[in-house]
Amino acid sequence: MITVSSLTDLRKARKKLCEPVGFVPTMGYLHEGHISLVRRAKSECRSVVVSIYVNPSQFGPHEDFEKYPRNLEGDIALLEKAGVDLLWTPTNACMYPPGYQTWIDVEKLSQPLEGALRPGHFRGVATIVAKLFNCVQPQKAYFGQKDAQQAAIICQMTEDLNFPIDIVVCPTVREKDGLAMSSRNCYLTQEQRSAAKVMVQALDLARQLFEQGERQTAPLVEIVQHTVEQQTGVILQYAACVDPKTFLPMDTITDQALLLIAIQTGDTRLIDNIELTVAPVAG
Protein backbone atom coordinates (compact mmCIF):
# COMPACT_ATOMS: atom_id res chain seq x y z
CA MET A 1 0.00 0.00 0.00
CA ILE A 2 1.25 3.46 -0.95
CA THR A 3 0.53 6.18 1.62
CA VAL A 4 0.55 9.82 0.49
CA SER A 5 -0.37 13.10 2.13
CA SER A 6 0.12 15.94 -0.38
CA LEU A 7 -2.28 16.45 -3.27
CA THR A 8 0.61 16.39 -5.73
CA ASP A 9 1.68 12.94 -4.50
CA LEU A 10 -1.92 11.75 -4.56
CA ARG A 11 -2.43 12.83 -8.18
CA LYS A 12 0.87 11.21 -9.18
CA ALA A 13 0.00 7.92 -7.47
CA ARG A 14 -3.58 8.01 -8.78
CA LYS A 15 -2.38 8.19 -12.39
CA LYS A 16 -0.61 4.83 -11.99
CA LEU A 17 -3.68 2.97 -10.67
CA CYS A 18 -5.60 0.53 -12.86
CA GLU A 19 -9.21 1.50 -13.46
CA PRO A 20 -11.93 1.18 -12.37
CA VAL A 21 -10.80 2.85 -9.15
CA GLY A 22 -12.97 2.33 -6.05
CA PHE A 23 -12.85 4.96 -3.31
CA VAL A 24 -13.68 4.68 0.38
CA PRO A 25 -13.58 8.09 2.13
CA THR A 26 -13.27 7.77 5.93
CA MET A 27 -12.49 9.79 9.04
CA GLY A 28 -10.20 7.01 10.30
CA TYR A 29 -10.37 5.04 13.55
CA LEU A 30 -11.45 2.23 11.27
CA HIS A 31 -13.72 -0.63 12.24
CA GLU A 32 -15.25 -3.60 10.51
CA GLY A 33 -17.85 -1.33 8.91
CA HIS A 34 -15.15 0.56 7.01
CA ILE A 35 -13.36 -2.66 6.11
CA SER A 36 -16.59 -4.07 4.68
CA LEU A 37 -16.64 -1.07 2.30
CA VAL A 38 -13.04 -1.80 1.29
CA ARG A 39 -13.89 -5.46 0.65
CA ARG A 40 -16.86 -4.48 -1.49
CA ALA A 41 -14.67 -2.01 -3.42
CA LYS A 42 -12.01 -4.68 -3.94
CA SER A 43 -14.62 -7.08 -5.28
CA GLU A 44 -15.83 -4.51 -7.86
CA CYS A 45 -12.75 -2.48 -8.81
CA ARG A 46 -9.20 -3.07 -9.99
CA SER A 47 -7.76 -0.55 -7.49
CA VAL A 48 -8.95 0.76 -4.14
CA VAL A 49 -8.16 4.18 -2.66
CA VAL A 50 -8.98 5.06 0.97
CA SER A 51 -8.81 8.54 2.45
CA ILE A 52 -8.52 9.27 6.15
CA TYR A 53 -9.46 12.83 6.98
CA VAL A 54 -11.29 14.21 10.00
CA ASN A 55 -13.05 17.03 8.17
CA PRO A 56 -13.38 20.06 10.45
CA SER A 57 -16.12 21.72 8.38
CA GLN A 58 -18.67 19.02 9.19
CA PHE A 59 -18.33 19.48 12.96
CA GLY A 60 -20.33 22.15 14.79
CA PRO A 61 -18.55 24.51 17.20
CA HIS A 62 -19.68 22.44 20.22
CA GLU A 63 -19.16 19.04 18.63
CA ASP A 64 -16.36 16.50 19.05
CA PHE A 65 -13.87 17.53 16.34
CA GLU A 66 -10.99 17.88 18.81
CA LYS A 67 -11.62 14.63 20.62
CA TYR A 68 -12.70 12.58 17.59
CA PRO A 69 -10.70 9.33 17.95
CA ARG A 70 -7.56 8.92 15.84
CA ASN A 71 -5.27 5.91 15.37
CA LEU A 72 -3.38 6.19 12.09
CA GLU A 73 -0.98 3.35 12.84
CA GLY A 74 -3.79 0.91 13.60
CA ASP A 75 -5.72 2.12 10.53
CA ILE A 76 -2.73 1.58 8.24
CA ALA A 77 -2.34 -2.01 9.51
CA LEU A 78 -6.02 -2.75 8.84
CA LEU A 79 -5.92 -1.23 5.35
CA GLU A 80 -2.67 -3.03 4.44
CA LYS A 81 -4.24 -6.29 5.48
CA ALA A 82 -7.43 -5.52 3.52
CA GLY A 83 -5.35 -5.02 0.35
CA VAL A 84 -5.88 -1.28 -0.22
CA ASP A 85 -3.68 0.14 -3.00
CA LEU A 86 -3.45 3.78 -2.01
CA LEU A 87 -4.08 5.59 1.28
CA TRP A 88 -4.44 9.35 1.24
CA THR A 89 -4.22 11.38 4.45
CA PRO A 90 -4.77 15.01 3.44
CA THR A 91 -4.00 17.90 5.78
CA ASN A 92 -6.25 20.80 6.77
CA ALA A 93 -3.79 23.19 5.10
CA CYS A 94 -4.33 21.38 1.81
CA MET A 95 -8.11 20.98 2.09
CA TYR A 96 -8.94 24.44 3.48
CA PRO A 97 -6.14 26.86 2.56
CA PRO A 98 -6.40 30.55 3.52
CA GLY A 99 -9.12 32.25 1.47
CA TYR A 100 -11.13 29.03 1.10
CA GLN A 101 -14.78 30.01 0.45
CA THR A 102 -16.67 27.47 -1.69
CA TRP A 103 -19.51 25.43 -0.20
CA ILE A 104 -21.97 22.92 -1.57
CA ASP A 105 -25.53 22.68 -0.28
CA VAL A 106 -27.88 19.80 -1.00
CA GLU A 107 -30.78 21.86 0.11
CA LYS A 108 -33.87 19.80 0.82
CA LEU A 109 -32.23 16.59 2.00
CA SER A 110 -30.04 18.58 4.42
CA GLN A 111 -32.96 20.17 6.26
CA PRO A 112 -34.56 17.48 8.48
CA LEU A 113 -33.30 15.10 11.20
CA GLU A 114 -29.49 15.18 11.42
CA GLY A 115 -29.51 18.41 9.42
CA ALA A 116 -31.85 20.10 11.89
CA LEU A 117 -29.80 18.95 14.90
CA ARG A 118 -26.41 19.64 13.33
CA PRO A 119 -26.62 22.94 11.39
CA GLY A 120 -23.96 23.10 8.66
CA HIS A 121 -23.02 19.44 9.08
CA PHE A 122 -24.20 18.26 5.67
CA ARG A 123 -22.81 21.34 3.94
CA GLY A 124 -19.42 20.29 5.30
CA VAL A 125 -20.00 16.69 4.26
CA ALA A 126 -21.17 17.50 0.71
CA THR A 127 -18.29 19.93 0.20
CA ILE A 128 -15.51 17.63 1.41
CA VAL A 129 -16.88 14.66 -0.52
CA ALA A 130 -16.97 16.72 -3.75
CA LYS A 131 -13.39 17.82 -3.08
CA LEU A 132 -12.25 14.25 -2.39
CA PHE A 133 -14.02 13.07 -5.56
CA ASN A 134 -12.18 15.68 -7.63
CA CYS A 135 -8.85 14.70 -6.08
CA VAL A 136 -9.22 10.91 -6.28
CA GLN A 137 -11.38 10.75 -9.45
CA PRO A 138 -12.77 7.29 -8.73
CA GLN A 139 -15.24 5.38 -10.88
CA LYS A 140 -17.06 4.10 -7.79
CA ALA A 141 -17.32 5.37 -4.20
CA TYR A 142 -18.54 3.45 -1.16
CA PHE A 143 -20.56 4.69 1.81
CA GLY A 144 -22.29 2.98 4.74
CA GLN A 145 -26.06 2.76 5.17
CA LYS A 146 -25.56 3.48 8.91
CA ASP A 147 -25.30 7.18 7.99
CA ALA A 148 -28.42 6.95 5.84
CA GLN A 149 -29.09 10.67 5.41
CA GLN A 150 -25.46 11.31 4.53
CA ALA A 151 -25.58 8.53 1.94
CA ALA A 152 -28.77 9.98 0.42
CA ILE A 153 -27.22 13.45 0.27
CA ILE A 154 -24.09 12.14 -1.43
CA CYS A 155 -26.18 10.21 -3.98
CA GLN A 156 -28.21 13.36 -4.69
CA MET A 157 -25.15 15.60 -4.99
CA THR A 158 -23.39 13.12 -7.27
CA GLU A 159 -26.39 13.03 -9.57
CA ASP A 160 -27.13 16.77 -9.40
CA LEU A 161 -23.53 17.82 -10.08
CA ASN A 162 -23.04 15.10 -12.73
CA PHE A 163 -20.01 13.48 -11.11
CA PRO A 164 -19.14 10.48 -13.33
CA ILE A 165 -19.09 8.24 -10.25
CA ASP A 166 -21.29 5.33 -9.11
CA ILE A 167 -22.22 5.61 -5.45
CA VAL A 168 -22.49 2.25 -3.69
CA VAL A 169 -24.27 2.24 -0.32
CA CYS A 170 -23.36 -0.83 1.77
CA PRO A 171 -25.23 -2.49 4.65
CA THR A 172 -24.64 -1.43 8.23
CA VAL A 173 -22.18 -3.68 10.07
CA ARG A 174 -23.16 -4.45 13.65
CA GLU A 175 -21.54 -5.64 16.88
CA LYS A 176 -22.56 -9.09 18.18
CA ASP A 177 -25.38 -7.56 20.22
CA GLY A 178 -26.64 -5.58 17.26
CA LEU A 179 -25.27 -2.10 17.98
CA ALA A 180 -24.27 -0.43 14.71
CA MET A 181 -20.51 -0.06 14.45
CA SER A 182 -19.30 3.53 14.79
CA SER A 183 -15.97 5.13 15.60
CA ARG A 184 -17.88 7.08 18.25
CA ASN A 185 -18.80 3.88 20.16
CA CYS A 186 -15.36 4.20 21.82
CA TYR A 187 -16.70 7.22 23.74
CA LEU A 188 -19.19 5.05 25.64
CA THR A 189 -18.74 3.95 29.25
CA GLN A 190 -19.70 0.34 29.97
CA GLU A 191 -23.08 1.52 31.26
CA GLN A 192 -23.73 3.75 28.24
CA ARG A 193 -22.63 0.96 25.90
CA SER A 194 -25.18 -1.34 27.51
CA ALA A 195 -27.93 1.30 27.43
CA ALA A 196 -27.23 2.09 23.76
CA LYS A 197 -28.49 -1.37 22.79
CA VAL A 198 -31.98 0.03 23.23
CA MET A 199 -31.66 1.55 19.74
CA VAL A 200 -31.51 -1.90 18.15
CA GLN A 201 -34.21 -3.26 20.44
CA ALA A 202 -36.52 -0.39 19.54
CA LEU A 203 -35.90 -0.77 15.81
CA ASP A 204 -36.40 -4.55 16.07
CA LEU A 205 -39.76 -4.12 17.81
CA ALA A 206 -40.85 -1.74 15.07
CA ARG A 207 -39.70 -4.18 12.43
CA GLN A 208 -41.73 -6.97 14.06
CA LEU A 209 -44.80 -4.74 14.04
CA PHE A 210 -44.17 -3.93 10.37
CA GLU A 211 -43.75 -7.63 9.55
CA GLN A 212 -47.05 -8.33 11.28
CA GLY A 213 -48.63 -6.07 8.70
CA GLU A 214 -48.57 -2.58 10.21
CA ARG A 215 -48.31 -0.09 7.35
CA GLN A 216 -49.11 3.13 9.23
CA THR A 217 -45.91 4.82 10.37
CA ALA A 218 -47.32 6.40 13.56
CA PRO A 219 -47.43 3.10 15.54
CA LEU A 220 -43.95 2.18 14.29
CA VAL A 221 -42.50 5.50 15.42
CA GLU A 222 -44.41 5.28 18.71
CA ILE A 223 -43.01 1.88 19.61
CA VAL A 224 -39.50 3.21 19.02
CA GLN A 225 -40.19 6.26 21.18
CA HIS A 226 -41.83 4.20 23.90
CA THR A 227 -39.01 1.65 24.00
CA VAL A 228 -36.27 4.27 24.26
CA GLU A 229 -38.18 6.17 26.97
CA GLN A 230 -38.09 3.01 29.14
CA GLN A 231 -34.28 2.98 29.09
CA THR A 232 -32.48 5.06 31.71
CA GLY A 233 -29.38 6.98 30.66
CA VAL A 234 -30.58 7.49 27.09
CA ILE A 235 -32.39 10.49 25.58
CA LEU A 236 -34.25 10.08 22.29
CA GLN A 237 -33.34 12.87 19.86
CA TYR A 238 -35.66 11.72 17.11
CA ALA A 239 -37.45 8.71 15.71
CA ALA A 240 -38.86 9.10 12.21
CA CYS A 241 -40.19 7.05 9.35
CA VAL A 242 -39.29 8.70 6.04
CA ASP A 243 -39.24 8.26 2.30
CA PRO A 244 -35.74 6.93 1.50
CA LYS A 245 -35.41 9.31 -1.48
CA THR A 246 -36.64 12.57 0.03
CA PHE A 247 -36.29 11.98 3.79
CA LEU A 248 -39.73 13.50 4.18
CA PRO A 249 -42.05 11.85 6.75
CA MET A 250 -44.51 9.26 5.43
CA ASP A 251 -47.91 8.34 6.87
CA THR A 252 -48.35 4.99 5.16
CA ILE A 253 -45.72 2.60 3.81
CA THR A 254 -46.74 1.37 0.38
CA ASP A 255 -43.34 0.36 -0.92
CA GLN A 256 -40.26 1.26 1.10
CA ALA A 257 -39.43 3.40 4.12
CA LEU A 258 -36.51 4.20 6.37
CA LEU A 259 -37.01 4.10 10.12
CA LEU A 260 -34.39 6.35 11.68
CA ILE A 261 -33.36 6.88 15.27
CA ALA A 262 -30.94 9.20 17.06
CA ILE A 263 -30.18 9.04 20.77
CA GLN A 264 -27.88 10.78 23.17
CA THR A 265 -26.18 9.03 26.07
CA GLY A 266 -23.84 11.17 28.13
CA ASP A 267 -22.09 13.46 25.65
CA THR A 268 -22.34 10.96 22.83
CA ARG A 269 -24.84 11.03 19.95
CA LEU A 270 -25.55 7.73 18.20
CA ILE A 271 -27.70 7.05 15.15
CA ASP A 272 -29.11 3.95 13.50
CA ASN A 273 -31.76 3.00 10.95
CA ILE A 274 -33.50 0.08 9.27
CA GLU A 275 -35.15 -0.26 5.90
CA LEU A 276 -38.76 -1.42 5.83
CA THR A 277 -39.72 -2.94 2.49
CA VAL A 278 -43.15 -4.20 1.52
CA ALA A 279 -42.57 -7.64 0.01
CA PRO A 280 -43.95 -7.91 -3.52
CA VAL A 281 -47.04 -10.09 -3.70
CA ALA A 282 -46.06 -13.41 -5.28
CA GLY A 283 -47.54 -13.61 -8.75
Place this chain on the structure above:
Amino acid sequence: MITVSSLTDLRKARKKLCEPVGFVPTMGYLHEGHISLVRRAKSECRSVVVSIYVNPSQFGPHEDFEKYPRNLEGDIALLEKAGVDLLWTPTNACMYPPGYQTWIDVEKLSQPLEGALRPGHFRGVATIVAKLFNCVQPQKAYFGQKDAQQAAIICQMTEDLNFPIDIVVCPTVREKDGLAMSSRNCYLTQEQRSAAKVMVQALDLARQLFEQGERQTAPLVEIVQHTVEQQTGVILQYAACVDPKTFLPMDTITDQALLLIAIQTGDTRLIDNIELTVAPVAG
Protein backbone atom coordinates in the same frame (compact mmCIF):
# COMPACT_ATOMS: atom_id res chain seq x y z
CA MET B 1 -17.88 18.85 -35.72
CA ILE B 2 -20.04 16.43 -33.75
CA THR B 3 -23.13 17.97 -32.16
CA VAL B 4 -24.80 16.18 -29.22
CA SER B 5 -27.56 17.06 -26.82
CA SER B 6 -28.01 14.19 -24.34
CA LEU B 7 -25.51 13.57 -21.55
CA THR B 8 -25.12 9.96 -22.67
CA ASP B 9 -24.12 11.07 -26.16
CA LEU B 10 -21.79 13.69 -24.73
CA ARG B 11 -19.98 11.15 -22.52
CA LYS B 12 -19.70 8.74 -25.45
CA ALA B 13 -18.27 11.42 -27.77
CA ARG B 14 -16.01 12.81 -25.05
CA LYS B 15 -14.32 9.42 -24.57
CA LYS B 16 -13.15 9.44 -28.19
CA LEU B 17 -11.48 12.88 -28.00
CA CYS B 18 -7.71 13.25 -27.83
CA GLU B 19 -6.43 14.91 -24.67
CA PRO B 20 -5.78 17.54 -23.51
CA VAL B 21 -9.37 18.64 -24.04
CA GLY B 22 -10.09 22.38 -23.99
CA PHE B 23 -13.59 23.54 -23.05
CA VAL B 24 -15.40 26.76 -23.86
CA PRO B 25 -18.75 27.02 -22.04
CA THR B 26 -21.08 29.59 -23.62
CA MET B 27 -24.70 30.75 -23.64
CA GLY B 28 -24.65 30.89 -27.44
CA TYR B 29 -25.38 33.86 -29.75
CA LEU B 30 -21.67 33.70 -30.35
CA HIS B 31 -19.48 36.64 -31.27
CA GLU B 32 -15.81 37.21 -31.87
CA GLY B 33 -15.17 37.16 -28.11
CA HIS B 34 -16.32 33.54 -27.88
CA ILE B 35 -14.41 32.61 -31.02
CA SER B 36 -11.23 34.09 -29.56
CA LEU B 37 -11.65 31.62 -26.67
CA VAL B 38 -12.05 28.75 -29.15
CA ARG B 39 -8.92 29.85 -31.02
CA ARG B 40 -6.94 29.99 -27.77
CA ALA B 41 -8.24 26.54 -26.81
CA LYS B 42 -7.28 25.14 -30.22
CA SER B 43 -3.78 26.56 -29.86
CA GLU B 44 -3.30 24.83 -26.49
CA CYS B 45 -5.32 21.59 -26.69
CA ARG B 46 -5.68 18.59 -29.00
CA SER B 47 -9.51 18.76 -28.89
CA VAL B 48 -11.98 21.55 -28.24
CA VAL B 49 -15.47 21.15 -26.77
CA VAL B 50 -17.99 24.03 -26.74
CA SER B 51 -21.27 24.01 -24.82
CA ILE B 52 -24.21 26.25 -25.63
CA TYR B 53 -26.65 26.49 -22.75
CA VAL B 54 -28.69 29.46 -21.55
CA ASN B 55 -28.61 28.54 -17.86
CA PRO B 56 -31.90 29.55 -16.20
CA SER B 57 -30.49 29.41 -12.65
CA GLN B 58 -28.18 32.38 -13.21
CA PHE B 59 -31.02 34.72 -14.26
CA GLY B 60 -33.05 36.60 -11.67
CA PRO B 61 -36.86 36.51 -11.84
CA HIS B 62 -36.96 39.93 -13.53
CA GLU B 63 -33.97 39.39 -15.79
CA ASP B 64 -33.77 38.55 -19.48
CA PHE B 65 -33.78 34.72 -19.49
CA GLU B 66 -36.77 34.51 -21.82
CA LYS B 67 -35.56 37.08 -24.29
CA TYR B 68 -31.85 36.18 -24.16
CA PRO B 69 -30.81 36.01 -27.83
CA ARG B 70 -30.52 32.58 -29.45
CA ASN B 71 -29.24 31.59 -32.89
CA LEU B 72 -28.14 27.95 -32.88
CA GLU B 73 -27.78 27.70 -36.66
CA GLY B 74 -25.50 30.72 -36.84
CA ASP B 75 -23.53 29.47 -33.82
CA ILE B 76 -22.99 26.05 -35.41
CA ALA B 77 -21.63 27.67 -38.58
CA LEU B 78 -19.17 29.80 -36.58
CA LEU B 79 -17.99 26.84 -34.49
CA GLU B 80 -17.60 24.56 -37.52
CA LYS B 81 -15.47 27.23 -39.17
CA ALA B 82 -13.40 27.68 -36.01
CA GLY B 83 -12.59 23.96 -36.01
CA VAL B 84 -14.44 22.87 -32.85
CA ASP B 85 -14.52 19.08 -32.36
CA LEU B 86 -17.60 18.65 -30.22
CA LEU B 87 -20.60 20.91 -29.55
CA TRP B 88 -22.88 20.09 -26.63
CA THR B 89 -26.32 21.68 -26.33
CA PRO B 90 -27.79 20.34 -23.08
CA THR B 91 -31.47 20.73 -22.24
CA ASN B 92 -33.04 22.11 -19.07
CA ALA B 93 -34.56 18.67 -18.40
CA CYS B 94 -31.07 17.19 -18.34
CA MET B 95 -29.40 19.94 -16.32
CA TYR B 96 -32.18 20.52 -13.76
CA PRO B 97 -34.35 17.41 -13.54
CA PRO B 98 -37.25 17.27 -11.05
CA GLY B 99 -35.89 17.15 -7.49
CA TYR B 100 -32.72 19.04 -8.38
CA GLN B 101 -31.41 20.69 -5.18
CA THR B 102 -27.61 21.07 -5.14
CA TRP B 103 -26.04 24.53 -5.24
CA ILE B 104 -22.49 25.84 -5.05
CA ASP B 105 -21.66 29.14 -3.36
CA VAL B 106 -18.34 30.94 -3.71
CA GLU B 107 -19.18 33.05 -0.74
CA LYS B 108 -16.97 36.12 -0.47
CA LEU B 109 -16.35 36.76 -4.16
CA SER B 110 -20.09 36.51 -4.87
CA GLN B 111 -21.04 39.31 -2.47
CA PRO B 112 -20.05 42.64 -4.05
CA LEU B 113 -20.78 44.41 -7.36
CA GLU B 114 -22.56 42.06 -9.79
CA GLY B 115 -23.37 39.76 -6.85
CA ALA B 116 -25.04 42.59 -4.93
CA LEU B 117 -27.08 43.70 -7.96
CA ARG B 118 -27.96 40.19 -9.14
CA PRO B 119 -28.79 38.04 -6.08
CA GLY B 120 -28.27 34.36 -6.79
CA HIS B 121 -26.56 35.03 -10.13
CA PHE B 122 -23.13 33.70 -9.17
CA ARG B 123 -24.61 30.73 -7.33
CA GLY B 124 -26.22 29.77 -10.63
CA VAL B 125 -22.98 30.38 -12.51
CA ALA B 126 -20.77 28.41 -10.10
CA THR B 127 -23.23 25.51 -10.04
CA ILE B 128 -23.67 25.19 -13.81
CA VAL B 129 -19.94 25.52 -14.46
CA ALA B 130 -19.20 22.72 -11.94
CA LYS B 131 -21.84 20.57 -13.63
CA LEU B 132 -20.44 21.29 -17.10
CA PHE B 133 -16.92 20.52 -15.85
CA ASN B 134 -18.07 17.13 -14.51
CA CYS B 135 -19.82 16.34 -17.79
CA VAL B 136 -17.09 17.47 -20.18
CA GLN B 137 -14.06 16.66 -17.97
CA PRO B 138 -11.70 19.01 -19.78
CA GLN B 139 -8.06 19.62 -18.91
CA LYS B 140 -8.42 23.35 -19.62
CA ALA B 141 -11.41 25.71 -19.65
CA TYR B 142 -11.59 29.18 -21.19
CA PHE B 143 -13.42 32.28 -19.95
CA GLY B 144 -13.44 35.94 -20.97
CA GLN B 145 -11.99 38.75 -18.88
CA LYS B 146 -15.04 40.88 -19.82
CA ASP B 147 -16.96 39.07 -17.08
CA ALA B 148 -14.14 39.64 -14.60
CA GLN B 149 -15.99 38.77 -11.41
CA GLN B 150 -17.38 35.59 -12.97
CA ALA B 151 -13.88 34.58 -14.07
CA ALA B 152 -12.50 35.20 -10.56
CA ILE B 153 -15.32 33.13 -9.03
CA ILE B 154 -14.70 30.25 -11.41
CA CYS B 155 -10.95 30.32 -10.68
CA GLN B 156 -11.68 30.29 -6.94
CA MET B 157 -14.23 27.47 -7.19
CA THR B 158 -11.93 25.37 -9.35
CA GLU B 159 -9.13 25.73 -6.81
CA ASP B 160 -11.36 25.30 -3.74
CA LEU B 161 -13.13 22.19 -5.05
CA ASN B 162 -9.90 20.72 -6.48
CA PHE B 163 -11.14 20.35 -10.05
CA PRO B 164 -8.16 19.03 -12.05
CA ILE B 165 -8.67 21.78 -14.63
CA ASP B 166 -6.59 24.81 -15.66
CA ILE B 167 -8.70 27.95 -16.00
CA VAL B 168 -7.53 30.29 -18.77
CA VAL B 169 -8.90 33.84 -18.69
CA CYS B 170 -8.65 35.56 -22.09
CA PRO B 171 -8.60 39.27 -22.98
CA THR B 172 -11.83 41.13 -23.70
CA VAL B 173 -12.55 41.43 -27.42
CA ARG B 174 -13.92 44.84 -28.47
CA GLU B 175 -15.88 46.37 -31.31
CA LYS B 176 -14.05 48.91 -33.53
CA ASP B 177 -15.16 51.78 -31.30
CA GLY B 178 -14.00 49.97 -28.16
CA LEU B 179 -17.32 48.64 -26.79
CA ALA B 180 -16.74 45.22 -25.21
CA MET B 181 -18.39 42.47 -27.24
CA SER B 182 -21.45 40.96 -25.55
CA SER B 183 -24.39 38.93 -26.76
CA ARG B 184 -26.53 41.53 -25.01
CA ASN B 185 -25.29 44.34 -27.30
CA CYS B 186 -27.99 43.19 -29.73
CA TYR B 187 -30.61 44.61 -27.34
CA LEU B 188 -29.35 48.16 -27.89
CA THR B 189 -31.12 50.73 -30.07
CA GLN B 190 -28.83 52.84 -32.24
CA GLU B 191 -29.00 55.64 -29.67
CA GLN B 192 -28.26 53.32 -26.75
CA ARG B 193 -25.43 51.69 -28.70
CA SER B 194 -23.90 55.12 -29.23
CA ALA B 195 -24.40 56.16 -25.59
CA ALA B 196 -22.89 52.87 -24.34
CA LYS B 197 -19.49 53.94 -25.71
CA VAL B 198 -19.21 56.17 -22.65
CA MET B 199 -18.09 53.06 -20.68
CA VAL B 200 -14.93 52.78 -22.75
CA GLN B 201 -14.37 56.51 -22.74
CA ALA B 202 -14.69 56.62 -18.95
CA LEU B 203 -12.33 53.67 -18.46
CA ASP B 204 -9.84 55.22 -20.92
CA LEU B 205 -9.81 58.52 -19.04
CA ALA B 206 -9.15 56.65 -15.80
CA ARG B 207 -6.36 54.68 -17.45
CA GLN B 208 -4.75 57.91 -18.67
CA LEU B 209 -4.87 59.31 -15.14
CA PHE B 210 -3.34 56.09 -13.83
CA GLU B 211 -0.60 56.22 -16.48
CA GLN B 212 0.14 59.80 -15.43
CA GLY B 213 1.00 58.39 -12.00
CA GLU B 214 -2.27 58.48 -10.04
CA ARG B 215 -2.17 55.58 -7.55
CA GLN B 216 -5.10 56.59 -5.32
CA THR B 217 -8.26 54.84 -6.49
CA ALA B 218 -10.72 57.60 -5.46
CA PRO B 219 -9.82 59.96 -8.35
CA LEU B 220 -9.88 57.05 -10.81
CA VAL B 221 -13.36 56.01 -9.71
CA GLU B 222 -14.51 59.65 -9.67
CA ILE B 223 -13.47 60.28 -13.26
CA VAL B 224 -15.43 57.22 -14.36
CA GLN B 225 -18.49 58.37 -12.40
CA HIS B 226 -18.21 61.91 -13.66
CA THR B 227 -17.79 60.85 -17.29
CA VAL B 228 -20.81 58.54 -17.22
CA GLU B 229 -22.96 61.18 -15.51
CA GLN B 230 -22.34 63.51 -18.47
CA GLN B 231 -23.90 61.00 -20.88
CA THR B 232 -27.66 61.12 -21.37
CA GLY B 233 -29.52 57.83 -21.62
CA VAL B 234 -27.09 55.95 -19.39
CA ILE B 235 -27.29 55.25 -15.66
CA LEU B 236 -24.17 54.25 -13.75
CA GLN B 237 -24.81 51.19 -11.60
CA TYR B 238 -21.35 51.05 -10.11
CA ALA B 239 -17.75 52.05 -10.69
CA ALA B 240 -15.18 50.39 -8.44
CA CYS B 241 -11.46 49.78 -8.20
CA VAL B 242 -10.83 46.41 -6.56
CA ASP B 243 -8.17 43.84 -5.75
CA PRO B 244 -8.29 41.34 -8.67
CA LYS B 245 -8.05 38.37 -6.27
CA THR B 246 -10.62 39.36 -3.62
CA PHE B 247 -12.78 41.95 -5.42
CA LEU B 248 -12.55 44.07 -2.27
CA PRO B 249 -12.14 47.84 -2.79
CA MET B 250 -8.60 49.22 -2.71
CA ASP B 251 -7.48 52.71 -1.66
CA THR B 252 -4.05 52.70 -3.24
CA ILE B 253 -2.74 50.68 -6.17
CA THR B 254 0.67 49.25 -5.37
CA ASP B 255 0.70 46.38 -7.82
CA GLN B 256 -2.46 45.55 -9.73
CA ALA B 257 -6.11 46.58 -9.66
CA LEU B 258 -9.29 46.04 -11.62
CA LEU B 259 -11.38 49.05 -12.53
CA LEU B 260 -14.95 47.84 -13.06
CA ILE B 261 -18.02 49.54 -14.44
CA ALA B 262 -21.66 48.61 -14.87
CA ILE B 263 -24.24 50.77 -16.60
CA GLN B 264 -27.85 50.53 -17.55
CA THR B 265 -29.28 51.93 -20.77
CA GLY B 266 -32.97 51.29 -21.36
CA ASP B 267 -33.60 47.77 -20.06
CA THR B 268 -30.07 46.61 -20.81
CA ARG B 269 -27.24 46.21 -18.30
CA LEU B 270 -23.71 46.32 -19.66
CA ILE B 271 -20.42 45.73 -17.85
CA ASP B 272 -16.77 46.33 -18.67
CA ASN B 273 -13.43 46.52 -16.88
CA ILE B 274 -9.74 47.25 -17.35
CA GLU B 275 -6.67 46.04 -15.52
CA LEU B 276 -4.37 48.66 -14.07
CA THR B 277 -0.85 47.33 -13.50
CA VAL B 278 2.02 49.25 -11.95
CA ALA B 279 4.96 48.71 -14.30
CA PRO B 280 7.97 47.20 -12.54
CA VAL B 281 10.80 49.71 -12.12
CA ALA B 282 13.50 48.81 -14.65
CA GLY B 283 16.48 47.38 -12.76
